[in-house]
Amino acid sequence: MDVEITLRVNGAAHRLSVDTRTSLLDALRERLGITGPKKGCDHGQCGACTVLIDGRRANSCLALAVAHADTELTTIEGLASEGGLHAMQAAFVEHDGFQCGYCTPGQICSAVAMLREVDEGWPSYVTADLAAPAIALDDEEIRERMSGNLCRCAAYANIVPAIAGVAHRHAEGSRA
Amino acid sequence: MIATRAIGAPLDRIDGPLKVTGAAKYAFEYPAENAAYLHLVQSTIAKGRIASVDAGAARLLPGVIAVLTHENAPRIEISDEDATLRVMQSDAIAYVGEIVAAVVAETSEIARHAAGLVAVTYEEHAHDVELRADRPDLYAPEKVNAGFATDTREGDVGAAFAAAAVRHDATYTTPHYHNNPLEPHATVALWNDDGLTLYDANQGPHGIVDDVAKAFGLPPERVRIISPYVGGGFGSKAFTHPPVIVAAMAAKVAQRPVKLAITRHQMFSLVGYRTPTIQRIRLAAGADGRLTAIAHEVVEQTSKLEEYAEQTAVATRQMYAAPNRLTTHRLAKLDVPTPSIFRAPGETPGMYALECAMDEMAIACGLDPVEFRIRNEPETDPDTKHPFSSRNLVACLREGARRFGWDGRDPAPRARREGNWYVGTGVAASTYPTRRRPSNATIRVDREGRYDVLIDASDIGTGTWTALTQIAADALEVPVERVKLAIGDSALPKAPNAGGSMGIVSWGSAIVDAARKLRARLHDDFGGVVPADGLEANGETDKNPESERFAMHAYGAQFAEVRVDADTGEVRVPRLLGVFAVGRIMNAKTGRSQLIGGMTMGLSMALHEETVLDPRFGHYVNHDLAEYHIATNADTKKVDAVWIDEDDPHVNPMGAKGIGEIGMTGTAAAIANAVHHATGIRVRDLPITLDKLLLRSP
Numbered sequence: 001m002d003v004e005i006t007l008r009v010n011g012a013a014h015r016l017s018v019d020t021r022t023s024l025l026d027a028l029r030e031r032l033g034i035t036g037p038k039k040g041c042d043h044g045q046c047g048a049c050t051v052l053i054d055g056r057r058a059n060s061c062l063a064l065a066v067a068h069a070d071t072e073l074t075t076i077e078g079l080a081s082e083g084g085l086h087a088m089q090a091a092f093v094e095h096d097g098f099q100c101g102y103c104t105p106g107q108i109c110s111a112v113a114m115l116r117e118v119d120e121g122w123p124s125y126v127t128a129d130l131a132a133p134a135i136a137l138d139d140e141e142i143r144e145r146m147s148g149n150l151c152r153c154a155a156y157a158n159i160v161p162a163i164a165g166v167a168h169r170h171a172e173g174s175r176a
Numbered sequence: 177m178i179a180t181r182a183i184g185a186p187l188d189r190i191d192g193p194l195k196v197t198g199a200a201k202y203a204f205e206y207p208a209e210n211a212a213y214l215h216l217v218q219s220t221i222a223k224g225r226i227a228s229v230d231a232g233a234a235r236l237l238p239g240v241i242a243v244l245t246h247e248n249a250p251r252i253e254i255s256d257e258d259a260t261l262r263v264m265q266s267d268a269i270a271y272v273g274e275i276v277a278a279v280v281a282e283t284s285e286i287a288r289h290a291a292g293l294v295a296v297t298y299e300e301h302a303h304d305v306e307l308r309a310d311r312p313d314l315y316a317p318e319k320v321n322a323g324f325a326t327d328t329r330e331g332d333v334g335a336a337f338a339a340a341a342v343r344h345d346a347t348y349t350t351p352h353y354h355n356n357p358l359e360p361h362a363t364v365a366l367w368n369d370d371g372l373t374l375y376d377a378n379q380g381p382h383g384i385v386d387d388v389a390k391a392f393g394l395p396p397e398r399v400r401i402i403s404p405y406v407g408g409g410f411g412s413k414a415f416t417h418p419p420v421i422v423a424a425m426a427a428k429v430a431q432r433p434v435k436l437a438i439t440r441h442q443m444f445s446l447v448g449y450r451t452p453t454i455q456r457i458r459l460a461a462g463a464d465g466r467l468t469a470i471a472h473e474v475v476e477q478t479s480k481l482e483e484y485a486e487q488t489a490v491a492t493r494q495m496y497a498a499p500n501r502l503t504t505h506r507l508a509k510l511d512v513p514t515p516s517i518f519r520a521p522g523e524t525p526g527m528y529a530l531e532c533a534m535d536e537m538a539i540a541c542g543l544d545p546v547e548f549r550i551r552n553e554p555e556t557d558p559d560t561k562h563p564f565s566s567r568n569l570v571a572c573l574r575e576g577a578r579r580f581g582w583d584g585r586d587p588a589p590r591a592r593r594e595g596n597w598y599v600g601t602g603v604a605a606s607t608y609p610t611r612r613r614p615s616n617a618t619i620r621v622d623r624e625g626r627y628d629v630l631i632d633a634s635d636i637g638t639g640t641w642t643a644l645t646q647i648a649a650d651a652l653e654v655p656v657e658r659v660k661l662a663i664g665d666s667a668l669p670k671a672p673n674a675g676g677s678m679g680i681v682s683w684g685s686a687i688v689d690a691a692r693k694l695r696a697r698l699h700d701d702f703g704g705v706v707p708a709d710g711l712e713a714n715g716e717t718d719k720n721p722e723s724e725r726f727a728m729h730a731y732g733a734q735f736a737e738v739r740v741d742a743d744t745g746e747v748r749v750p751r752l753l754g755v756f757a758v759g760r761i762m763n764a765k766t767g768r769s770q771l772i773g774g775m776t777m778g779l780s781m782a783l784h785e786e787t788v789l790d791p792r793f794g795h796y797v798n799h800d801l802a803e804y805h806i807a808t809n810a811d812t813k814k815v816d817a818v819w820i821d822e823d824d825p826h827v828n829p830m831g832a833k834g835i836g837e838i839g840m841t842g843t844a845a846a847i848a849n850a851v852h853h854a855t856g857i858r859v860r861d862l863p864i865t866l867d868k869l870l871l872r873s874p
Contacts, residue, residue, distance in 0.1 A: 019285040030213075030284060035205035036198020038407070040358045041440040045801040048358055076198035085196065093192035096769045100637030101195030102359040102407030108196060147808040150801060152358045152408050153637045154776030155769060156812040 005069040009034060010078030018065045025049045027065035028075065036076035036105045040150070047149035050106035051075050057113035059148075076105035079112065087166050088112050095162035099153035107149045111163045114145045115170060137167050177760075177823075177831045178688055182646040182656050186765035190661075191405070191641040200405040204362035206375040208433035211364070212241050214426045215287035216419065216442060217277035217294045219269045222303035222794030223511040226267040226276060226296060234279055234293040239286035241430050243294060244278040250425050252391040259481040260514045261387065263418045263425070269298065270481050271513045272795040273445025278422050280430045303511040305794040309347070309454045309475045314506040317478075320485040321521055322676065328493055328559065331500030333458065336469035340460030344537045348457065348529035349861040352787035352796070353450040354443065354804060355518045357636075359407020361447050362437040363420045365427035371398025372424055377406050379414040380634045380673020381666035387416035388424060404664035409636040410777075411517035414675040417447045444799035448516025449787065451476040451486050455529040460500075465541040467498035467552045472530060474505045479514040483507070486515065487522030491607050491841070492530050494727060497554035511794060517675065519777060520837035523608055524844075528781075528862065531604035531845030536858065539587070545603050545849070546573050546582060546733075557727030565726035565826035568757035569605055572733040575820055576603070576755040580735040589856035597739040597748075600854025604845035606732035606756065608838035610827050612720045613672035615686035619648070619694050620712040626658055629690075633663040633683040634674040637773075638836055639766030640683070646762055647684040647830055651691030669714065677730075677834030680762060681827065682717070688829040690715025722826040730833040732756035734775065736846040740854045745866030747783055747851060752776075752843070754817040759824045759833035767835055771817035774839020779815075780807035782844035786863050 002017045007027065016031050025042075028034040028051070037060050040048035044062040051060045052074035079086040088108050091097070098104040118137050123130050126144045135141065142160050151159065194200040219226075231243040249264035263275050277294045281287035316326050337343060364375040371394055378384050381401035389396040406413060419438050427434040438446060453476045460469035472489040489503035518524070538548035550570050556563050577583060585601060586592070592599040617631040629648045635641050640663060649656040662668055672682050694713035698704060702711065722728075737751040754775050761767040784805040788797045798804050817839065824831055844862060851869070852858045859868050 019283060021285045021289075022283075026284060029205070033207060034198075035201065038202070038359070039204075039437065040360070041801050043440065043800060043802065045440075046358065076196075080197050085193065089193075089196040092196050093188050096189065096765050098192075098195060098637075099639070099766075099769055099773060100358065100406065100408040101191070101200055102202065102357075104195050105198045143810045143812070147810040150358065150806060150808060152356055152410070152777075152806060153769075154773040154780070154807060154812070156776065156807075156809045157772050157815040158769060159809065 003066050005066055007065065007068065007073060009073045010075060020066050022065045023061050024063035024065045024068055025060040028060065034075055034077060038102050038105060040103065047110060048103050048106040050109045050149060052109055052113055055113065055116065057110045076109055079108065091162040091166045095158045096155065097159040097162040098155050103149060103151045107151065107159060110146060110149045115167055139164060177825055178650055178829050180650055182649040183762055183830065184760060184764060185646065187642055187646060187656065187763055189639060189642050189766060190645055191635065202359055202405050202407050203364060203375045203377040203403060204435060204437045206364050208364050208366055208435065211433040211435050212280045212282060212430050213284040213287045214423060214434050214436040215279050215291040216275050216422065216438065217291045218442065218445065219272060219274040219276050221269055221298045221300045222272045222305055224269050224301040225299050226269065227299045228297045229277060230295040231277065234290040237286060237290045237293065239282040240290045241280040241282065244426060244429060245276065250428055252421065253393060254391055257482065258387065261391065261416060261418055261421055263421050271445065271479060271511055272793065273513060275418055275422060278426055280426045280434060303794050305510050305512050305789060306791050307452050307454065307477045307508050307510065311508050314475060314508055317483055317485040317505065317507055320487040320490065320505050321517065322487055324487045324490045327504045329502050333469045333471045333500045333502045336500040337458055337460045340468055341463040342461045342540050344459045344533055344540055346457060346533060346536065346860060348455045348532055350453045350525040350528060351862060352452050352789060353518055353781065353785050354787050355410040355412035355448065356443065356804065356806060357408030357410055357412060360438050360440060360443055361413065361417065361419055363423035364433060364435050365423040366433040367427050373400045374420065374424065375402050376420055377413055378403050379406065379409040379636050379675055381664065382632050382670050383673045384416050384420065385666045388420065391421055392424060401666045402664065403634065406634065406636040409674065410519045411521065411675065412447045413636065414517055414673050419446055440801060441799045444787065444796045445513045449513065450518040451515040453488050453525045455488060457529055457533040459533055459537045461537060461541055465543045465548055465551050467496055469500035470496060470498045471502040477508045477510050477512065477515060479512050480509050482514045484515045488526040491523045491526050493559035494557050494729060495530060495605065495607060496552040497558055501558065519774065520608060520841050523841040527607065527841045528844040531842050532848050532860065535602065535849040544587065546577050549573055549605060560727050562725060562727045565722065565728045566822055566824040567729065567731060568820060568822055569731040571820050572731055572755040572757050576733040576735050576753060579755065580753050582735065589853055596742050598742055598854040599739050600850045602736050602846045602849030602853055604734050604842040604849060606734055606838050606842035608677055608730050608841055610728035610730055610833040611676060611678050612685060612828060613678050613682045614718050615671040615682040616669035617683065617686035617690045617715045618669050618712055619690040620710055621694065621706050622710045623706050623708065626660065627652055627654065629659055629661045629687060630668045631663060631683055631686065632666055632668040632671045633679065635663060636674050638674055638679060638770065639763055640679060642766055643680050643762040644683055644687060648687050648691060651688040652695065677836045681832050681834050684830045684832065685717040685828045686715045689717055720828065726826050728827055730756065730758040730838050732838055732842065734842045734846040736850040738847060738850040738854050740851060740869060745869035747864055749779055749847060750813045752779060752815045754839060756817060756819045756838060757822045758819055758835050758838060759822050759827055760831040761819055762830065762832055768817050770835050771839040772815045774837065775817060775843050776807055776812055776815055778840045778843020779812065779847060781862065782847040783863055
């Protein structure tokens with residue numbers, strides 16, 4: 001069954017017809033031609049399809065398009081501004097946080113949302129003190145929180161310092 | 177060798193901004209007007225024939241355009257050596273997951289739904305899918321992969337072994353491994369009056385063109401394959417696999433562009449994998465710790481459709497000195513998908529076994545494993561007897577030991593405990609051959625001094641976009657900003673694929689040749705002034721004639737620290753260090769990434785990866801990324817790679833040895849050796865999962 005919906009992606013509204021079975025990922029890639037989000041497994045196992053749904057990271061392959069007509073969607077294409085790359089995008093280039101680039105849009109969307117989760121005090125499996133007022137985002141925390149995004153080229157050792165650098169500047173900015 | 181200015185610099189990836197913004201287009205993402213979608217149906221039996229196919233319900237589903245089966249699929253021309261590509265040409269079934277039907281539909285949802293409605297019944301025959309070393313039907317192939325001899329023999333291993341002061345005889349096994357690049361194999365196929373165009377995920381368009389052209393009876397120039405950005409390959413996108421053939425077939429039948437992205441599940445049976453191996457290693461040494469015999473005997477599998485013989489024991493031929501030597505490869509032909517290449521085919525499983533055995537032998541000889549390897553360093557290649565063009569394994573071992581803090585290591589196993597963790601360290605050597613393939617390249621210059629470098633090279637994450645730009649800039653003696661590279665298109669000058677760590681060295685050699693010719697023409701014929709309509713020159717290179725005189729290999733030493741939980745057997749790897757002697761590095765940033773990427777994949781192989789085949793049905797049980805575990809971010813701690821200066825004037829004009837694969841060789845052995853040092857338990861069957869540590873006493 002096909003349904004007419006409007007998807008708001010990166011600030012623009014798109015009117016389109018989708019099969020009720022269409023995943024958000026396929027709606028973006030196959031209907032709207034927004035191909036930054038990647039399909040690596042279609043089962044929520046690799047994270048390549050990560051987008052931001054109302055600012056939160058989510059596997060778009062596990063979301064149905066018809067259920068997201070009232071959300072603000074941000075894909076990797078929506079992170080860069082007129083002024084150039086988003087700080088996280090620039091950090092991934094500088095630290096060589098990728099090789100083939102296929103997991104990269106998902107990694108970067110995931111990292112951007114992850115920093116917000118930390119700001120909001122969300123603990124992770126490796127957070128030692130759940131009652132602490134602020135979470136210290138050390139490398140161990142980054143590794144744990146980024147493990148939903150697989151990288152077969154195994155750029156992990158570069159992804160961690162890329163994110164840590166952005167987090168550090170972000171924290172400096174918050175204190176200033 | 178050419179003078180270097182750009183070469184070696186840690187230039188950011190030229191394709192970086194496109195990749196971090198989502199703008200780089202991978203195969204499936206190419207827009208095609210009026211495209212239809214394709215979904216594959218796979219066999220559920222390992223051997224037999226299709227008794228019936230009922231596609232009636234699928235064809236009746238609104239939106240279905242065509243259903244292809246062996247009864248109606250276009251006939252294609254496939255040679256016996258590529259029999260796996262003979263898709264839907266008969267009712268015979270040779271492995272679980274073989275393509276038995278394909279549905280073309282208006283949307284991907286309808287295609288997938290209809291694929292589930294295709295009813296196939298089978299006449300099932302008894303299948304044979306189990307690799308064992310005691311099979312009576314093992315045979316010696318004529319050659320093993322990459323053209324190496326199947327067996328080598330020198331001296332008398334048996335006599336040397338019997339007479340030795342110290343002996344080691346053990347069998348090591350590795351399981352099925354699947355490459356699993358993050359981008360599933362995908363093809364967009366378009367037929368028009370000119371022929372066939374494919375936007376395709378592969379490691380080298382020219383190699384795919386020939387197979388596709390032959391299959392469809394087209395001259396090669398009427399097939400064009402475009403693949404500038406590819407989401408990883410690790411060997412699985414090097415050769416033509418069945419899905420690309422079906423995509424072209426479906427587009428022909430549907431008379432529309434067709435898009436195919438195979439699923440992660442389908443990748444486990446349709447695009448190759450690394451054969452499991454059973455490797456017996458025998459080492460003999462005198463009381464002085466010098467090896468007197470080395471034997472490496474390998475049993476592995478191929479399919480009944482095609483022969484693929486992994487060159488697992490080949491590295492052993494040149495690693496260490498010993499007067500008595502033996503290497504053999506034996507194959508079982510099974511009712512399984514055809515195995516294929518996966519990052520460092522041969523060296524990856526072979527160096528796991530050899531370097532574990534070297535560790536065990538060092539202990540048996542009462543020697544430090546670094547010192548034991550140095551003591552058995554050969555002066556010339558023990559296999560070909562040629563001198564090495566350069567060989568710095570010893571320097572890598574020494575530099576690695578220094579950086580890692582190896583000196584003063586207590587060799588006693590299970591002797592260090594921090595809290596609940598047993599702690600240990602291990603070392604292993606790495607190696608990979610340095611070879612080169614024929615390649616072409618064209619360079620054009622315009623009056624503004626802008627250079628277009630045209631070559632059908634491939635970037636599967638290897639840094640090709642950046643490294644070739646750097647090589648061209650130095651060969652032309654211009655800044656990198658003046659060079660514009662075009663790759664990943666069979667319309668460009670013919671070049672070999674990204675495989676065998678031969679990409680950069682082959683393509684770069686052709687680019688250097690084109691640059692020399694262009695500069696000579698410009699100087700000799702035009703007095704250094706570019707004519708109004710520009711100037712171009714074609715470069716071409718052949719195999720390296722120096723390889724007849726020298727043995728050429730890259731080397732490295734890997735050091736691992738592991739922690740093993742005393743209660744659960746959980747293994748963590750806080751530190752991995754690789755020191756490599758790989759000639760000149762073309763780009764310090766992307767080069768390091770390739771090396772640490774290989775090492776991390778080696779960690780993944782050591783601890784996590786294993787495809788489990790159910791012998792009752794012949795299928796892979798854990799065919800997705802939830803159950804086929806690859807290393808995640810949290811599995812990786814400190815991973816670092818460094819290299820020593822190495823000038824090798826014989827390998828190629830850049831002095832480069834190729835670094836795509838060596839990082840993965842030896843890593844699993846370094847980790848296995850460290851696990852032994854930590855726990856006293858020697859795991860000789862990968863992966864080192866906690867059950868193997870819990871259920872055994874040291």
